[in-house]
Amino acid sequence: MAAAGAKRPNRDQNKRDKLTEAIGYFTNENSSTKVRNNLTLTLALEVVEQWSKDEGLTGEHITQLVGVMTKSRFPESINARLLRCLVPSAAAVSDKIVTSLFSWLCTNKPSLNTQSLILRWIILVYDLINDRTGLHSLYHMIFHFVENETLCPHVCHLLYLLTAKEDVTLSRVRQLLKLQQKMGMQPFIIGLLSIYKLYRPDLVSIALPRTRRVYFKQTETQWGASIRRMQEARRKATTDQDAFQDRHPASWDAKQTALTQPSKRRRLEIIPEVQTTASWVNTSLTSHDSNCLVPMEQIKTFKELLQNMHRIQLPSQIGSVLRNPLLQHVVSCSPDPVLAARFSYWIQSVLFEEIMNTDKETDTGEQLLKLLINFTDFLQEGVPVCENFLIKYLHVWNGRHYRQYILKLITRFRLYPFSNLNDVLLEPLRKLFFCSSVYFKCQVLVCFKELLYNFAAVEWPRYLNTLRCQGQEANIAETTVNVQNFHSMFVEEVEEFCAPQTMIDFIHYVDKMCLVALWRHKDHCLLMQCASNFFELVSELTLRHHLPFVAIPSAGIIYRSLFSDNAVPVSRLGNMIVNYRNAFNGLKGLPESTDTCGLERQGLEHIAAFNIFILDASDGLWRYKAFDGHSTQSSAFKLDGATMQQLAIPRINESFSIHQHQAFLFFAYKFLKKTQPEGKKVHPSQIKMFRHEYLDFLTSKGLGGVKEFLTTFIRSASTR
Numbered sequence: 001m002a003a004a005g006a007k008r009p010n011r012d013q014n015k016r017d018k019l020t021e022a023i024g025y026f027t028n029e030n031s032s033t034k035v036r037n038n039l040t041l042t043l044a045l046e047v048v049e050q051w052s053k054d055e056g057l058t059g060e061h062i063t064q065l066v067g068v069m070t071k072s073r074f075p076e077s078i079n080a081r082l083l084r085c086l087v088p089s090a091a092a093v094s095d096k097i098v099t100s101l102f103s104w105l106c107t108n109k110p111s112l113n114t115q116s117l118i119l120r121w122i123i124l125v126y127d128l129i130n131d132r133t134g135l136h137s138l139y140h141m142i143f144h145f146v147e148n149e150t151l152c153p154h155v156c157h158l159l160y161l162l163t164a165k166e167d168v169t170l171s172r173v174r175q176l177l178k179l180q181q182k183m184g185m186q187p188f189i190i191g192l193l194s195i196y197k198l199y200r201p202d203l204v205s206i207a208l209p210r211t212r213r214v215y216f217k218q219t220e221t222q223w224g225a226s227i228r229r230m231q232e233a234r235r236k237a238t239t240d241q242d243a244f245q246d247r248h249p250a251s252w253d254a255k256q257t258a259l260t261q262p263s264k265r266r267r268l269e270i271i272p273e274v275q276t277t278a279s280w281v282n283t284s285l286t287s288h289d290s291n292c293l294v295p296m297e298q299i300k301t302f303k304e305l306l307q308n309m310h311r312i313q314l315p316s317q318i319g320s321v322l323r324n325p326l327l328q329h330v331v332s333c334s335p336d337p338v339l340a341a342r343f344s345y346w347i348q349s350v351l352f353e354e355i356m357n358t359d360k361e362t363d364t365g366e367q368l369l370k371l372l373i374n375f376t377d378f379l380q381e382g383v384p385v386c387e388n389f390l391i392k393y394l395h396v397w398n399g400r401h402y403r404q405y406i407l408k409l410i411t412r413f414r415l416y417p418f419s420n421l422n423d424v425l426l427e428p429l430r431k432l433f434f435c436s437s438v439y440f441k442c443q444v445l446v447c448f449k450e451l452l453y454n455f456a457a458v459e460w461p462r463y464l465n466t467l468r469c470q471g472q473e474a475n476i477a478e479t480t481v482n483v484q485n486f487h488s489m490f491v492e493e494v495e496e497f498c499a500p501q502t503m504i505d506f507i508h509y510v511d512k513m514c515l516v517a518l519w520r521h522k523d524h525c526l527l528m529q530c531a532s533n534f535f536e537l538v539s540e541l542t543l544r545h546h547l548p549f550v551a552i553p554s555a556g557i558i559y560r561s562l563f564s565d566n567a568v569p570v571s572r573l574g575n576m577i578v579n580y581r582n583a584f585n586g587l588k589g590l591p592e593s594t595d596t597c598g599l600e601r602q603g604l605e606h607i608a609a610f611n612i613f614i615l616d617a618s619d620g621l622w623r624y625k626a627f628d629g630h631s632t633q634s635s636a637f638k639l640d641g642a643t644m645q646q647l648a649i650p651r652i653n654e655s656f657s658i659h660q661h662q663a664f665l666f667f668a669y670k671f672l673k674k675t676q677p678e679g680k681k682v683h684p685s686q687i688k689m690f691r692h693e694y695l696d697f698l699t700s701k702g703l704g705g706v707k708e709f710l711t712t713f714i715r716s717a718s719t720r
Helices: 003-028 039-054 058-072 076-084 095-106 111-123 139-147 152-162 170-183 187-199 221-247 249-254 302-305 318-323 325-333 335-355 363-379 384-393 403-412 418-433 438-469 499-520 525-545 555-562 567-588 597-602 607-623 641-646 665-675 684-700 704-713
Strands: none
Touching: 003 039, 039 076, 039 111, 058 076, 058 095, 076 111, 076 363, 095 139, 095 384, 111 221, 139 152, 139 170, 152 187, 152 335, 170 187, 170 403, 187 335, 249 607, 302 641, 318 325, 318 335, 318 363, 318 555, 325 363, 325 597, 335 384, 363 403, 384 403, 384 418, 403 438, 418 438, 418 499, 418 641, 438 499, 438 525, 499 525, 525 567, 555 607, 567 597, 567 607, 597 665, 665 684, 684 704
């Protein structure tokens, strides 16, 4: 065993020696550059390729290979293969390497294919560049290559990442518009024009597509995957190292006494650190000059944030907002369409790379979604490009990967016409819903409840505010909804539609799903609780969120709760019916001038059906008139005489009373054992004389909905 353990370090050292020898071959001026029949060159190239694939290259090795390529000693085919070997294993890529490669591109010595590879590599490692100031200084030179049709897509992509407000000039806008006339409506040109228009709308007067799209295609998926894999491996090693340090601090300190201890490396490489790359930014918080900007990384406390809010220089990578709560306050307090566009492009690219293009769960993807959810919760709004991602991802989602995070992101969807909402969201979930376990169904129903709450509490006022800002009329219950404080970081134009009707259709849709699920799983108690949660929220919408409608559950939901063998749904049904009574009263009190899209009449027409539910529940639980047949409207206890004779159940009218209902038999027994003398035989019918005390007993057990319902609608239940 000891011999085997000693061999492994030797093998690793041999591989490193071979790599050093291979790179030494390329850096040696006397090495042969002939390709054909040059076995030494072939072997050296294969060693470098294999090592970059397995371990990645250090910054020193990349610098040496870039020096080899820029000298143009070797043929283009060799340079192209060496360029694909530039897979960094370190946390950062030196800006000198990037500028050297681009300077070589500008000499026109490399072929067009190699120039394209250089641009693609810069885009792939853009997030890893330690200082982009040097690369940004070459902006005018990079822009020069937009005239090249082969390089134009990659040049536009790189310019999109680099663009600052001072880079947008009239001459560049004119050149892009001229190029667009020549090449047509290419997405990469539209993408660059969109960021130009955000910075300088006065210079870009043409209309651009409203819907967000993928402007730049990911052409190097394998190359990019190799780079991400190396970063993931390095991150995992760093995490393990930090864990060892936490467990053995004394041992770690002893090993590090001779070294300068660096700051902890970032744990989530996919999310950049807060870093301002502008060299002219003031780094002192003590300066009182309002013209001197303070880099965001210098802000450590909320007090410092408030003192310097007016002169904060935002980081070059807006994606770092996910990991910095102070930066989240900055972007939410002063929403900027340019920041929103930068963040939207970044998060869209990362979501597709880390989630959409992988067939398994990863720690990076999980942490990304978790931080994204925290950010949307902080903003109290969803990110439109995340919705675009979910629309595509749900069609290929297996219902398992990132389940809790995907469902949580769905709860931040914006309001759309129901037909659109059904196509992009509800239909993919419906397919998974009906072929899944009861626990997945419960998670989906919880998701739908939170989505409905988001529609009513957040998106409905925001929709009205957006219409008002667009200069359109928004009279739908406008007098009862406060829309003053619902501003959005991601402002998008909306088309006017009847938003309350979307919520009504959504409620009816969930109602049908609940009915099928309850039938399929035989009124599973957990499923019944989730359905009750949803409709309790529905019963509160009119009064709590000032929505101009009342949507009652179907008879199937009501009677499955009323006749449940679990006491909790029966109690919650009582609360729900009382809420609906108050909602109808509130709906009647709406001002006559309020335009409700015709929904007021639709809501009030439900009163007749609602009264039937009240009558059935009262007759069954309290009045002992369940099967008397006194009401021709009753839909629950209406049985023909032949059926009643065939059943021949004694005192059948008391079968669903509060003391003989199958859901309350346990509580009836407990109540009688507590109140009757010990040893006395007990029967539920004995509670008839103590019904008010029994209601108090049920309330003490958390079933207060029964008493609330009975005391609200039955006078004898409210008086002793």
